[in-house]
Amino acid sequence: MTLLNSGDRVGETLVVDRLLGEGAFAEVHRVRHEYLGWQAMKVFKRVASREETRSMLGEARLLSTLGHPNIVRLFEASTVPTPEGLRGYFTMEYVPGGSLERLAAAHRPSVPTELVAEVMTQIASGLAVAHAQDPPIVHRDVTLANILVGYDAGGMRIRVSDFGLARRADPVTHLASAQGTFAFMAPEVLRNQGYSCAGDVWSLGTIAYLLLTNHFPYGGGAFSSYSPARFAKPLLPPSRYNDTVDPELDRIVVATLAVDPAGRPATAGVLKEALADRQRRLAEEPPPETTSPASAPPSVRAQRLADEALALAAVPGELERAADLMEEAVNLSPRLRELHLARLLRWRRGVVM
Known part of the structure; x- marks a missing residue:
């Protein structure tokens, strides 16, 4: 049983979408911010005093000092009531492509x-x-x-x-x-x-x-x-x-x-x-050209994500969601990366061709 479930509201602006993963000390959910879109929320599992919660949120304090494009961005840190009691959390960038x-x-x-x-x-x-x-x-x-x-x-x-x-x-x-x-x-x-x-x-x-x-x-x-x-x-x-x-x-x-x-x-x-x-x-001194070996066909899931992305891109207002789906697809399949990476980058610029 997770601390938060799909549809739960956190404060006035966040709604929990789905669990992304969990470990011994925390679980991570995808959440929708009313104004900023998708974010990832890390919720700590331990029951903690105010001082312990401050200590657990030390990660958020460190992230707040390290603004850089290659470090995940922090948005907010606070506490949230759950069925198991009050828990510390922070929100950060959601990266659809995964790890x-x-x-x-x-x-x-x-x-x-x-x-x-x-x-x-x-x-x-x-x-x-x-x-x-x-x-x-x-x-x-x-x-x-x-x-x-x-x-x-x-x-x-x-x-x-x-x-x-x-x-x-x-x-x-x-x-x-x-x-x-x-x-x-x-x-x-x-x-x-x-x-x-x-x-x-x-x-x-x-x-x-x-x-x-x-x-x-x-x-x-x-x-x-x-x-x-x-x-x-x-x-x-x-x-x-x-x-x-x-x-x-x-x-x-x-x-x-x-x-x-x-x-x-x-x-x-x-x-x-x-x-x-x-x-x-x-x-x-550019290296000699080499031919890359033929990659394996995309998995069923990767191809489905790419197909959904291509269909969504044609729907007004859905380009960001289409790009998120395509990001997942290209990280799951070298073949799809070769076919669609240039398209994905155009979508991230807001261009549909």
């Missing part, structure tokens, strides 16, 4: 190399803002599930979300306590030596390695061990699994996964610059 988990699943065994490079760059851009705070804010849980993939008039826009474990680092050591998801944890974090900006860089590198190879780094395949002993094995560069990965991207990804944090880019800002340098070099 990187969906994008990775659609492209298996590997996401196109330049798409991965763009994803890395945008994640690094968002995290760089957090890492540049004084003292730095470290996310501590950068995973596929916590990176959202959306599209606006300018193209794909990644948002870093779920800052629930984020903390300001110690102003002297720039370390925070170890939290997060084991498969994306840096070696020093697993050894309880604290979390730094370089720990977030490791997690981002793990994401990139997975997207490029469909393997976890140092594991030889699926993540199978929580033991730091696995880091004694040499790391195979992504190009050993995927021959479309160029030497420069190989070098960058391998650097993010240096076992010694001193060997990694120290912050996401440093990583962002390395990726930008690679892009500048590619622009000067």
